[in-house]
Amino acid sequence: xxxxxxxxxxxxxxxxAVWFMVLLFPLMVMKVNVTRGVAQVxxxxxxxxxxxIAAFVLSYAWRIALEWNERRGSNxxxxxxxxAKAVGGAYLAKPAVRTGSLVILLAFAIAFPFLFGMYxxxxxxxxxxYVILGLGLNIVxxxxxxxxxxYAAFFGVGAYTYGLMWKYxxxxxxxxxxxPGWLFWISLPLAGxxxxxxxxxxxxxxxxxRGDYLAIITLAFGEIFRMVMQNSSDFTGxxxxxxxxxxxxxxxxxxxxxxxxxxxxxxAIVLVVITIFVVRxxxxxxxxxxxxxxxxxxxxxxxxxxxxxxxxxxxxALGAFWAxxxxxxxxxxTTYINPDSFTLWESIIIxxxxxIGGTGSxxxxxxxxxxxxxxxxxxxxxxxxxxxxxxxxxxxVILFKPDGxxxxxxxxxxxxxxxxxx
Amino acid sequence: xxxxxxxxxxxxxxxxxxxxxxxxxxxxxxxVQLINxxxxxxxxxxxxxxxxLGGFFFSKGMPVGLVLLFSVLLSIMYAAAFGxxxxxxxxxPLRGKPRLSALISAIGxxxxxxxxxxxxxxxxxxxxxxxxxxxxxxxxxxxYINSTQLIILAVTAVIMVLLTLxxxxxxxxxxMRATAQDMHMAQLVGVDVNRVISVxxxxxxxxxxxxxxxxxxxxxxxxxxxxxxxxxxxxxxxxLGGIGSIPGAVLGSFVLGWTxxxxxxxxxxxxxxxxxxxxxxxxxxxxxxxxxxxTQRQKV
Numbered sequence: 176x177x178x179x180x181x182x183x184x185x186x187x188x189x190x191x192a193v194w195f196m197v198l199l200f201p202l203m204v205m206k207v208n209v210t211r212g213v214a215q216v217x218x219x220x221x222x223x224x225x226x227x228i229a230a231f232v233l234s235y236a237w238r239i240a241l242e243w244n245e246r247r248g249s250n251x252x253x254x255x256x257x258x259a260k261a262v263g264g265a266y267l268a269k270p271a272v273r274t275g276s277l278v279i280l281l282a283f284a285i286a287f288p289f290l291f292g293m294y295x296x297x298x299x300x301x302x303x304x305y306v307i308l309g310l311g312l313n314i315v316x317x318x319x320x321x322x323x324x325x326y327a328a329f330f331g332v333g334a335y336t337y338g339l340m341w342k343y344x345x346x347x348x349x350x351x352x353x354x355p356g357w358l359f360w361i362s363l364p365l366a367g368x369x370x371x372x373x374x375x376x377x378x379x380x381x382x383x384x385r386g387d388y389l390a391i392i393t394l395a396f397g398e399i400f401r402m403v404m405q406n407s408s409d410f411t412g413x414x415x416x417x418x419x420x421x422x423x424x425x426x427x428x429x430x431x432x433x434x435x436x437x438x439x440x441x442x443a444i445v446l447v448v449i450t451i452f453v454v455r456x457x458x459x460x461x462x463x464x465x466x467x468x469x470x471x472x473x474x475x476x477x478x479x480x481x482x483x484x485x486x487x488x489x490x491x492a493l494g495a496f497w498a499x500x501x502x503x504x505x506x507x508x509t510t511y512i513n514p515d516s517f518t519l520w521e522s523i524i525i526x527x528x529x530x531i532g533g534t535g536s537x538x539x540x541x542x543x544x545x546x547x548x549x550x551x552x553x554x555x556x557x558x559x560x561x562x563x564x565x566x567x568x569x570x571x572v573i574l575f576k577p578d579g580x581x582x583x584x585x586x587x588x589x590x591x592x593x594x595x596x597x
Numbered sequence: 598x599x600x601x602x603x604x605x606x607x608x609x610x611x612x613x614x615x616x617x618x619x620x621x622x623x624x625x626x627x628x629v630q631l632i633n634x635x636x637x638x639x640x641x642x643x644x645x646x647x648x649x650l651g652g653f654f655f656s657k658g659m660p661v662g663l664v665l666l667f668s669v670l671l672s673i674m675y676a677a678a679f680g681x682x683x684x685x686x687x688x689x690p691l692r693g694k695p696r697l698s699a700l701i702s703a704i705g706x707x708x709x710x711x712x713x714x715x716x717x718x719x720x721x722x723x724x725x726x727x728x729x730x731x732x733x734x735x736x737x738x739x740x741y742i743n744s745t746q747l748i749i750l751a752v753t754a755v756i757m758v759l760l761t762l763x764x765x766x767x768x769x770x771x772x773m774r775a776t777a778q779d780m781h782m783a784q785l786v787g788v789d790v791n792r793v794i795s796v797x798x799x800x801x802x803x804x805x806x807x808x809x810x811x812x813x814x815x816x817x818x819x820x821x822x823x824x825x826x827x828x829x830x831x832x833x834x835x836x837l838g839g840i841g842s843i844p845g846a847v848l849g850s851f852v853l854g855w856t857x858x859x860x861x862x863x864x865x866x867x868x869x870x871x872x873x874x875x876x877x878x879x880x881x882x883x884x885x886x887x888x889x890x891x892t893q894r895q896k897v
Contacts, residue, residue, distance in 0.1 A: 194682075197678075201650060201671075201675060202642070202645065202646070202649070202714060203717050205649045205650075205653065206717070206718060207645075207648055207652055207719075208723070209652075209723040209724050209726070213652070213656075213726065214648055214649070214655065214723075215656065216649060216652045237686075241690065244690075320697070380878055384885060387631075387632050387696060388836070388881060390632070390697075390700060391632065391829075391832065391833075391836070392877065394829070395833075395873075395877050395878055396874075396878070398871070398874055399874050399875065402870065402871045406865075406867040406868060523704060523708070526701070526704075560712075563712035563713060563716065565705075565708060566705045567709055568705075569701065569704065569705035570687050570705035570706060573698050573705065574687070574691065574702065577698055
């Protein structure tokens with residue numbers, strides 16, 4: 176590779192800085208306000224040099240990053256990072272280390288609610304709900320390669336199953352002298368089943384469609400779901416939603432909020448562990464392999480004798496199931512649901528957890544989901560920039576690390592020694 | 598009958614609005630097979646730029662005609678520049694990668710632009726001053742169609758004709774068609790594919806800006822979020838007509854506009870936005886290639 180001339184690079188970055196100063200001028204420097212039909216414009220000149228400097232630095236960094244990205248393709252394992260990764264990977268691969276760290280992690284997870292109190296426990300519950308959602312979506316996007324932009328709808332189906340159970344079955348439950356908290360345990364499998372049915376229902380029209388059409392139609396489905404929930408106020412409570420949903424049953428006791436949070440926290444942990452277990456089993460199963468083949472190439476996959484229709488159905492059904500489960504936990508935790516929790520942006524955030532963490536990689540998705548939920552909780556000052564930062568993060572990850580932060584390990588055949596020594 | 602006519606005409610106006618945005622969608626999709634989620638955002642930025650610059654010129658005491666001219670021209674230029682920049686940053690490095698990567702990147706761009714405007718301007722709905730002229734001779738028919746609607750219709754018609762001419766008879770149009778058919782082959786015969794794609798984004802974004810100004814004048818308000826739903830609907834229109842086809846996009850937009858306004862008029866206004874999605878699902882079930890689209894074979 177030719178050594179880059181630094182002066183030419185700086186010149187280029189300067190040009191880009193000027194370009195951005197001009198491009199962002201009306202939106203950044205001028206601020207509009209309309210009073211009585213007359214638009215008034217304020218100037219914020221202090222933003223102009225800021226834009227210039229930021230564009231200069233970023234464009235310089237951008238070029239280096241792009242170059243690094245291209246170079247990385249040619250020599251993969253080289254460099255200090257590669258070696259560190261290899262050493263770390265080998266260390267982690269030792270069974271003793273693995274079990275040890277897992278045990279520590281589990282112990283920490285169990286001790287968490289007692290160590291940190293209710294607020295943090297609740298935050299963790301939301302994070303766990305997102306882990307379940309992320310893992311569920313990962314079946315669809317990561318394994319099956321089908322982009323689902325309406326995933327929040329299944330989440331909503333789960334939450335509404337519990338909410339509606341409470342609204343319609345709850346009163347007769349109470350009248351019969353039973354604890355309404357039982358409804359949670361009834362709704363949990365029920366929501367999974369109903370969400371699965373919805374998943375199958377949705378997959379029927381999309382079976383014939385290719386990638387991007389499928390994304391759009393799932394988006395349409397999600398929005399329709401939200402609108403129906405919003406507009407059928409007699410049945411679902413409309414925009415106000417359903418409130419006072421009971422917490423899960425705990426041996427007939429009415430738990431104070433702190434203990435209830437701890438209880439739900441443990442339910443969430445158990446569900447997360449079950450989800451991880453099942454998803455891992457699916458990945459290694461015949462179905463999982465078929466899904467991976469489908470993701471790589473639909474036509475070739477069909478030619479290999481894999482039934483695409485059946486596999487797509489399974490993908491959507493499995494993905495929807497976990498979303499339904501997560502929905503029930505969510506409804507139980509917040510005790511209140513309304514259609515606003517299931518917008519398109521919700522679907523996109525779940526998708527982001529999968530993409531940023533690592534499409535198809537279970538630890539990646541878990542990490543991504545926890546990261547996306549915890550960061551905004553603990554960086555409240557940046558709350559208004561949240562979506563902006565998420566968007567930028569998503570673009571950067573797709574550009575520079577398309578496999579995500581913790582990429583999935585591909586299944587590989589390893590050949591015998593003599594092949595390697597040649 | 599009168600009620601029907603009213604709904605039909607308002608549907609036509611709506612359709613021509615969607616058409617302006619759908620044209621950009623369909624052009625981009627036709628050439629790079631990318632659902633440019635950020636297209637709606639470009640349209641919103643076009644509207645905002647026109648509002649800001651128009652407000653500035655107006656406060657400097659410029660006559661209304663000139664304000665309209667300058668703010669529209671500048672907002673077109675700015676939107677085109679945005680489209681160009683977005684393509685360079687977020688889509689070009691992903692060319693040749695799996696198609697879903699570019700789609701995810703487009704969703705990211707859409708989020709970034711939306712929140713950029715939200716943070717740099719305002720989250721409130723701003724009323725959009727109408728700089729468009731009122732035709733006095735249209736007064737008697739006011740119940741059916743107003744001058745803004747008429748202007749929108751006329752502009753859409755003119756743009757569609759110009760666009761068709763551009764694509765059919767100019768050098769760059771030929772290059773666009775070649776790129777759309779087969780990018781590698783076009784490259785082999787000497788078409789500068791990068792330039793063609795840039796031009797496509799520029800034209801598409803410019804159209805979106807025109808749409809933005811017209812629609813905001815028609816609706817009378819603007820907000821950072823208007824681009825998203827409009828973008829989705831325009832996409833539905835483009836799919837409806839057969840994505841990649843220019844007359845298809847216009848036809849699809851009208852069909853969508855009519856369905857929406859007849860649907861809200863006769864069925865329920867609660868589900869105005871749902872009609873678009875229902876049509877989308879139905880059309881993809883019956884004829885996935887759209888009304889005027891060509892059937893595509895899937896290849897390995």
